[in-house]
Amino acid sequence: MCFDSTVTPQVMSYADFQQLSQPEPPAAFSYGSDPLQHVELWKPEAAGPFPVILLIHGGCWQTSVAKAGIMGRLAAAFVDKGVAVWNVEYRGIDVPGGGYPGTFQDVAAAADLLRDCGFAMGLDPTRVVAVGHSAGGHLAAWLAGRHAIPAGSVLWMDRPLALSGVVSLGGLLDLAEVRHAAAEACGADTVDRLVGPATMAHPDPYNDTSPVSLAPLGVAQVLVSGDLDTIAPPCFADHYAAKMQEQGDRVQKLTIADQGHFELITPGRPAADAAIAEALRLLAIQEQDAQG
Numbered sequence: 001m002c003f004d005s006t007v008t009p010q011v012m013s014y015a016d017f018q019q020l021s022q023p024e025p026p027a028a029f030s031y032g033s034d035p036l037q038h039v040e041l042w043k044p045e046a047a048g049p050f051p052v053i054l055l056i057h058g059g060c061w062q063t064s065v066a067k068a069g070i071m072g073r074l075a076a077a078f079v080d081k082g083v084a085v086w087n088v089e090y091r092g093i094d095v096p097g098g099g100y101p102g103t104f105q106d107v108a109a110a111a112d113l114l115r116d117c118g119f120a121m122g123l124d125p126t127r128v129v130a131v132g133h134s135a136g137g138h139l140a141a142w143l144a145g146r147h148a149i150p151a152g153s154v155l156w157m158d159r160p161l162a163l164s165g166v167v168s169l170g171g172l173l174d175l176a177e178v179r180h181a182a183a184e185a186c187g188a189d190t191v192d193r194l195v196g197p198a199t200m201a202h203p204d205p206y207n208d209t210s211p212v213s214l215a216p217l218g219v220a221q222v223l224v225s226g227d228l229d230t231i232a233p234p235c236f237a238d239h240y241a242a243k244m245q246e247q248g249d250r251v252q253k254l255t256i257a258d259q260g261h262f263e264l265i266t267p268g269r270p271a272a273d274a275a276i277a278e279a280l281r282l283l284a285i286q287e288q289d290a291q292g
Contacts, residue, residue, distance in 0.1 A: 011228045011260025012269075020266065022072030025087065029117075031109045036091045039110050040068055041121065042075045043084035048122030050084040051129075051283045054111060054143070054163075058134025058172075060186035061103060061194050063092035070265065071133070077267035077276055083283065084123050086114050090139075093193040100196035101154045104209065107139050108146065108157055115161040129165045129282045131275065133265050134232060135186075137171020138178075138211065141221065145214030153208040165220040165282030169264040169275050170232035173223075173240040175210040178232075185231045212240065215247035222252045222278045226259030226271050254278065 025040035032038075043050055055075060059066025068089040075085040090106035091098035098106075111130075118125035132140030146160035172178040172186070179191035195205035207213045221244065223237035234255045241251040256263075259271035266272050 011226070011258075012262040012266065014262060017070075017262040017266065020073065022069050023076050025069075025072065025075070029113065031113045032106065034091060034097060036063065036089050036095065037106055037109070038089050039113065040075070040087035040089070041084070042079050042087065043122060044079055044082055046082075048084070049119060049124040050082070050122060051127035052114065052118065052123050052125065053078045053083055053085045053279055053283075054114065054128050054130045054140070055085050055087040056090075056107065056130065056132035056136035056139045057088075058132070058136040058170075059092065060182075060190055061092050061098075061135045062094045062186075062190070063098065064094050065092075073267050074265050074272060074276075077272070078279070081276065081280060083280070086110070086123070086128075093190065099193050100205070100209065103194065104139075104142065104155050107143060108155070108160065111143055111161040112157065112159075115159070125161065127283055128161065128163050129167060129279050130163050131167045131169065131279050132171060133169040134261065135172050137168035137232075138173050138175065140166050141168060141171065141173055141211035141217065142209065142214070144217040144219050144221075145211050147218070148214040149208045153202075155208045163219050165222070165279075166217070167222045167224060167275055167279045167282065168237070169224050169271075170226065170229050170261050171223065171236070171240075172232055173236065174212050174243065175206055176212065177239060178236065181236065182231065212243050215244050216249045217244070218249070220250045220252070220282055222254060222282065224264060224271065224275045224278060225253070225255045226261060226263055227255050227257050228259060229261045229264075231261040
């Protein structure tokens, strides 16, 4: 852990965050037969097609920890800026079908449903930025790297949705690092359960699951951190950015003072407001234009 333990963070806890009410999604669409295999669609009332924020929640890749509903306030804030939101639910490692490959296949199927059906829903699937929080930050970056997944992998798919950028909010991005560094927050075996064991057919569990192994992703990435985040401290972003930049990726780091992990998904707090602004920038939207 690369966090100054002498500092006592005065930040929002998960219990504090859970006390906040979340708006209900206007619509939902299934991409599979499991009740967890669905997306929430949020969009402005004006005529589209709208650029899209593909939103992915965290929760240590565990359904029992968090579901898509925790992103409701953030989704509504994006809609207020004039963009649509594709809020992804998926099976975590703690439910049947989750882990490897199911968790990854779920997020991929949700993204590709946007690719195939977005225009019919008043969305513009050629203008999509993935925004992920915590474990969802990893999944957002992984989506951007799907084009580099080896053809022999069970996770390989033809014509994956192309992204315009990625915004990671306190992301657990480098699986090999967070396997140990985030063990206290997420559980010692969490990453192992996510990627599955090494096998003869799949000797390196990270080669199709970790964005570091898929670099360069080829899209702009913004890593937003709270300087008081004890779950995903800013050094996680520092280490990941250095590795990705060595491979030629464009990675920007943004650390927000006096903010923790859950301020990143709470509009009205500096961390979330900064993240919203960065996502709009990657969509080539000036905030005042989006509002007007």
